[in-house]
Amino acid sequence: MTDRSTGDDARRPDSGGSGRRPALGPVARVRRAWVRARHGWSSALRAPPVRRFRRNRAALTGLVLVLLLVALATAAPLLAPYAPDAQNLRARLRPPSAEHWFGTDEFGRDLLSRVLFGARISLMTGLVPVVSGALLGTFIGLVAGYYGGRIDTVLMRVMAVLLAFPSLLLALAVVGALGPGLTNAVIAVAVVGVPQYARIVRSVVIGTREEEFVHAARALGARDGRLLLRHVFPTTLGPLTVQATLGIGFAILSMAGLSFLGLGVQPPTADWGEMLARGRRFLPDATWLLAFPGIAISLTVLAFNLLGDGLRDALDPRD
């Protein structure tokens, strides 16, 4: 929750993060003078995106958490003390101990190992729907925004209908039609994202369509496909990255929800949502079965939210 809409940072350039503004070197001073002359006072005080991101403590925390998570997920086979589905019926429902740091579940499976392997499922179910939804949504947004007219009207009507559903309800509807299961749940969450990406990309494209560099490229003989891909698409990358990062958090949350309801990842696959659905039956005693998977989901989603917010503050084209 930083002050995006307030324009406040323009006056206090160091407000986003820690510390004072670093002293400017000679090159930077010239650059600032040039930018000031060209764009006016306030934009010159605005640091470039990378520096703005680096000053944002919350965003950096998010980035570190995300990287840590990816590392843990990748190294899960090396780090996990046990195989995620190795049962040990003599050690069922054990509380956390030196042997089992996170305790064990009702089959005597090591919870730490399952949570570690669950990170892989979680990242996968976060990334796949976002990438596929973003690809399709971007395509629709590019076409609608660039060509306009009737194509635009029809495509955006369809997107408006998709947006008329509450997100989780749309996902449930898709799962309801296709049937429960990991693949169908991923498709469902991807469908939910499509109209959001389409809308964002379209609005950027409409703004870019009439820019000088697009006209110039067209005058030089660029075809529509090339024009869209090489000249128009890159301008959407900023907003798209922000939306996708926040989208990963949302996708992980939705997938965990679907798996919790028994409609997503199916047992015995180690998944955080599924672990919670199973663990709740052993309350109030086996609190560790509730705590660790829940904290894992929350931290993961938090990491992507922090990172996404930070990226938005750094890249926001409205500044």
Next chain:
Amino acid sequence: MARYIVRRLLGLVPVLLGVALLVFAMLWIAPGDPVLALVGESAQGMSREALEELRRAYGLDRGFVAQFVDYVTRLARGDLGDSIRTGRPVLEEVWLRFPATLLLAGSAMAVAIALGMALGVLAAIYRRTWVDHAAVVVALLGVSVPVFWSGLVLMLVFALRLGWLPASGYGDWRHLVMPAAAVGFSSSAFIARITRASMIETLRQDYVRTDHAKGLAPGVVHRHALRNALLPVVTVVGLQFGGLLGGAVLTETVFAWPGVGRMLVDAIRARDLPLVQGTVLFIATLFILVNLVVDLSYAALNPKVRYD
């Protein structure tokens, strides 16, 4: 204003038709024979002839468009089909559970608005202090913690350990506290965010400075500012309603709350397609109407909005 409302209502027609089309298409997207999807397990012993008979009876032998027209006509008459499991009309099943969901959603909304606005206003007034930072952290947790998990944690602490509240079920207000708190908390974050930004913006206005200059007490000044800061918040409340309905689906399952959401999940598990379709259509329509009401109230609250 009346003409504006009528025009907005008419504008909903294509969206509602689109929603109906999508819900109708679920039958075609569903893997396998649509007849089997509609009749369910009871079709297993049926002869091929009997199935063909049924296909004709449901009108499934005709083209997609003809069937869709049929579907919409039936919808207009309030006929959402029959549930496979219970054999009762879908609309009846939905109406039976709707009050419980409405109660949960309404209470959760109240929690979300109260909590979100309080956090947002405090964060804006005590900007860049620990109060602001704490409010930001709480709001961030709201969007990051899964609603079914916070529900379970509440249940563990207040029902299973402390025994203050019943763990699940439907009855008096004590059953409502935890589900409403869980859903409300997760929806409050966005409201807090918008309230804070809007309040900060408002506190910078000239009339607020004038208020201060006149020597009004800070409380009075903040009340003046809040009124104007609330407009953007109203629109967000409508959008949040969607997330709230989604949260309700999950939370109803956690707390065995006999609402529409839990019925939907059960219907999906049981592959009761007519019931799934009917429930989805019902909730989507509700969501669209709520957003219209929010839009209209925004227009009514904001004297700057013109109706032409």
